[in-house]
Amino acid sequence: MGSGTMKPYVRPMPATWWLQRGPYVFFMLRELTSVFVAAYLVLFLVMIDRLHQGPAAYQSFLEMLKSPLAIVFHVVALAFALFHTFTWFNLTPKALVIRTGEKRVPPAAIIAPNYLAWIVISVIIGWIVVKG
Amino acid sequence: MAKSNEPIWWSLFSAGGVVAALLVPVHIFLTGIAWPLGILPGDFLEFSRIHMLFAHPLVRLYCFILISLPLFHWAHRFRFTLVDLGLKRIHTLIAVLCYGSAIAGTIAAGVILWS
Amino acid sequence: MANSTPDGTIRLEVFRYSPEKTEAPWYQTYEVPFRKDWVVLDALNYIKDQSDGSLTFRWSCRMGVCGSCGMMVNGIPKLSCAAFLRDYYPNPIRVEPLANFPVLRDLVFQLDSFIEKLKSVQPWIVRKQEKPVSEGEYLQSPAEHARYKDFSMCINCMLCYAACPVVGLEPEFLGPAAIALAQRYNFDSRDQGRSLRQEVVASHDGIWQCTFVGECSAVCPKHVDPAGAIQQAKVASTVDWFKEVLWPWGAAR
Numbered sequence: 037m038g039s040g041t042m043k044p045y046v047r048p049m050p051a052t053w054w055l056q057r058g059p060y061v062f063f064m065l066r067e068l069t070s071v072f073v074a075a076y077l078v079l080f081l082v083m084i085d086r087l088h089q090g091p092a093a094y095q096s097f098l099e100m101l102k103s104p105l106a107i108v109f110h111v112v113a114l115a116f117a118l119f120h121t122f123t124w125f126n127l128t129p130k131a132l133v134i135r136t137g138e139k140r141v142p143p144a145a146i147i148a149p150n151y152l153a154w155i156v157i158s159v160i161i162g163w164i165v166v167k168g
Numbered sequence: 169m170a171k172s173n174e175p176i177w178w179s180l181f182s183a184g185g186v187v188a189a190l191l192v193p194v195h196i197f198l199t200g201i202a203w204p205l206g207i208l209p210g211d212f213l214e215f216s217r218i219h220m221l222f223a224h225p226l227v228r229l230y231c232f233i234l235i236s237l238p239l240f241h242w243a244h245r246f247r248f249t250l251v252d253l254g255l256k257r258i259h260t261l262i263a264v265l266c267y268g269s270a271i272a273g274t275i276a277a278g279v280i281l282w283s
Numbered sequence: 284m285a286n287s288t289p290d291g292t293i294r295l296e297v298f299r300y301s302p303e304k305t306e307a308p309w310y311q312t313y314e315v316p317f318r319k320d321w322v323v324l325d326a327l328n329y330i331k332d333q334s335d336g337s338l339t340f341r342w343s344c345r346m347g348v349c350g351s352c353g354m355m356v357n358g359i360p361k362l363s364c365a366a367f368l369r370d371y372y373p374n375p376i377r378v379e380p381l382a383n384f385p386v387l388r389d390l391v392f393q394l395d396s397f398i399e400k401l402k403s404v405q406p407w408i409v410r411k412q413e414k415p416v417s418e419g420e421y422l423q424s425p426a427e428h429a430r431y432k433d434f435s436m437c438i439n440c441m442l443c444y445a446a447c448p449v450v451g452l453e454p455e456f457l458g459p460a461a462i463a464l465a466q467r468y469n470f471d472s473r474d475q476g477r478s479l480r481q482e483v484v485a486s487h488d489g490i491w492q493c494t495f496v497g498e499c500s501a502v503c504p505k506h507v508d509p510a511g512a513i514q515q516a517k518v519a520s521t522v523d524w525f526k527e528v529l530w531p532w533g534a535a536r
Contacts, residue, residue: 043302044385044393049451051254057358060448063496067249073188074242076196077235078273083199084231085280087222091215098213102204110200117193124189127495131514138429150189158194165198166212168221171481174491175524178517248494252452 069120072113125150177244177267184241191234228281236274243270289316293368294375295326297338300386308386310377311335317372324352324363327378327390340390347504350440354390355379360445360502382445397441400457403483404465409476427472434467434512436505443499443509449492456492457483459499459509466512485520493517 054060086097100106128150129143202208211217221227243266250262292314300308313334315326324342331338342352345364352363357377368376384392414421443459444450450458465484469477483489493513500510 042387042393044387045300045302045308046385047382049383049448053448053451054252059498059501060496063494063498064249064252067245067252067494070188070238070242070245073192073238074246076192076200077238080195080199080231081235081273081277081280084222087215087218088280094215094218098203101199101213107201107204110196110204114193114196114201117188117196120185121189121193124185127497127514130495130508130511131518133511133515135426135430137426140429154190154193157190161191161194162198162208165221166208166210171485171520171524172487172489172491173524174487175521178491179521179525182521252448252494256452 065116066119066123069116069123072116073120076110076113076117121154125154177240180237180240180270181244182241184237184239184244187233188238188241192238195234232277232281235277236270239270239273240267243267289318291317291373293317293326293372295323295330296375296377297327297330297390298377298379298386299338299389300380301337301388312375317368319369321368322364323354323356323361323366323368323376323378326368326376327363338390339388348438350438353381353440353442353445355382355445360442362440362442362504365504381441383447383451384441384444394441396454397439397444397458397460400461401439401464404457404461404468404480405476406461406464406468408468408471408474409479410473411475421473423472430472431467431470433507434463434470437464437467437507437509438505440504442502442504443507446498446502448496448498449494453488453492455488457486457489459493459513460507462490462493462516463507463509463512466516469516481520481523484516485523490516490520 054064083094083097086093101110125147129146132146134141134146198208199213203213222231247259247263247266250266251259255262293316295313295315296310297313298308299311313326313330315329318325322345324345327338327340327342331340340352340354340363342364343349344351347362347365350362353360354363355361355378356363356366357371358379360381363378378390380386380390380392384394384396387393437460439460441460447456447459449456462484465480468474469480485491490513493510495510495514497510500508503509
């Protein structure tokens with residue numbers, strides 16, 4: 037296709053490219069879930085550290101958990117964590133293709149056990165922490 | 169173009185993604201919402217109860233995995249997100265900071281849980 | 284062209300670029316008859332025939348199998364022969380060249396980068412040992428065919444490259460279609476070339492740049508699912524990597 041008179045025009049990609057379409061915003065929010073997950077786990081680690089420092093240090097951490105700011109953070113973090121859970125499970129069949137002869141195991145059959153495991157494990161953990 | 173060593177980070181990202189998906193929501197709910205708002209019965213985060221729980225070596229191992237793997241998940245995801253947002257020029261620095269933080273967090277978790 | 288009667292008009296705002304005339308592109312507005320059975324390609328051909336012969340664009344089969352007419356329709360990569368005017372009427376339609384490629388003229392873009400990326404994955408049957416004709420044909424069961432069939436439906440229309448933000452951010456990224464086509468051959472029972480392709484596919488600019496946005500599969504007109512092809516390649520390449528690290532004395536695949 038070579039010709040000396042070509043002057044290809046390159047369109048710049050703005051830093052706000054991800055705001056231009058719904059699916060890209062969805063993608064960015066999905067990636068952002070990891071920040072909230074990590075932030076919560078850092079707090080979780082701090083809680084364990086305070087536990088090892090003794091009742092007084094631990095208690096002051098628990099008091100902090102009751103503050104409105106902490107509760108708002110955890111509600112937002114939970115929303116993002118659930119968004120991660122749902123998007124992660126729903127995308128599993130893309131990476132994991134199981135075939136029986138010509139047919140492919142339907143995606144729902146790969147997704148459903150994930151949700152089941154999640155519910156069962158969550159109930160078990162809840163039971164251990166609250167009752168156990 | 170040689171084969172990349174990305175698989176090490178991608179497998180940590182994947183493992184961390186699974187751990188985060190399965191385990192993190194219930195923990196956020198328990199410590200951050202259920203306990204402060206009294207939704208579930210009893211003072212289940214009370215010091216002596218939780219202290220006893222952490223006496224079990226399996227509980228410590230569980231918490232180590234719960235904290236460490238999702239940190240690597242965050243590191244890998246956040247590294248690519250920052251580059252996607254335009255920080256391409258410092259992509260090596262970003263990778264070092266992200267994975268470095270995950271390694272530091274893992275070491276901190278190990279120290280806090282087992283000393 | 285028309286069996287239907289026009290039902291008013293619809294406006295097209297078309298990206299124009301004439302390198303011999305100006306430095307910068309501009310948008311030109313055209314009013315075309317609105318017909319319920321027309322697609323954007325029909326509207327473009329109407330413009331070229333009736334009002335502006337200088338409008339330049341690619342097309343061929345006009346039925347969604349050749350992959351020539353890819354362009355951005357209201358910001359979404361589409362085949363212009365598959366984008367019906369009635370889905371946009373009465374609102375105006377913005378028509379631009381496919382994103383993430385340099386523009387040569389009007390709606391025609393430079394696709395050399397894609398061709399180079401496609402060639403680099405060796406999209407043909409690679410054999411360690413060719414089978415002589417006397418030994419007969421390669422036999423393949425329906426199940427073996429099903430493994431790669433979806434990936435073989437690619438028409439090289441490059442809509443996936445336009446939809447993928449990583450292609451825009453990282454020009455060296457191999458891209459969805461090239462990787463899907465590499466997988467098409469990797470999964471073909473007649474092929475023995477996977478380890479050759481891995482040098483390119485499993486490199487940093489191969490699958491590892493992908494962040495699974497998933498828009499490539501969303502816009503693909505042939506339901507190839509390049510996103511799925513890439514994620515499967517990530518899993519397989521990771522398994523390979525661990526095998527090579529844990530028992531390097533093993534035979535190479």
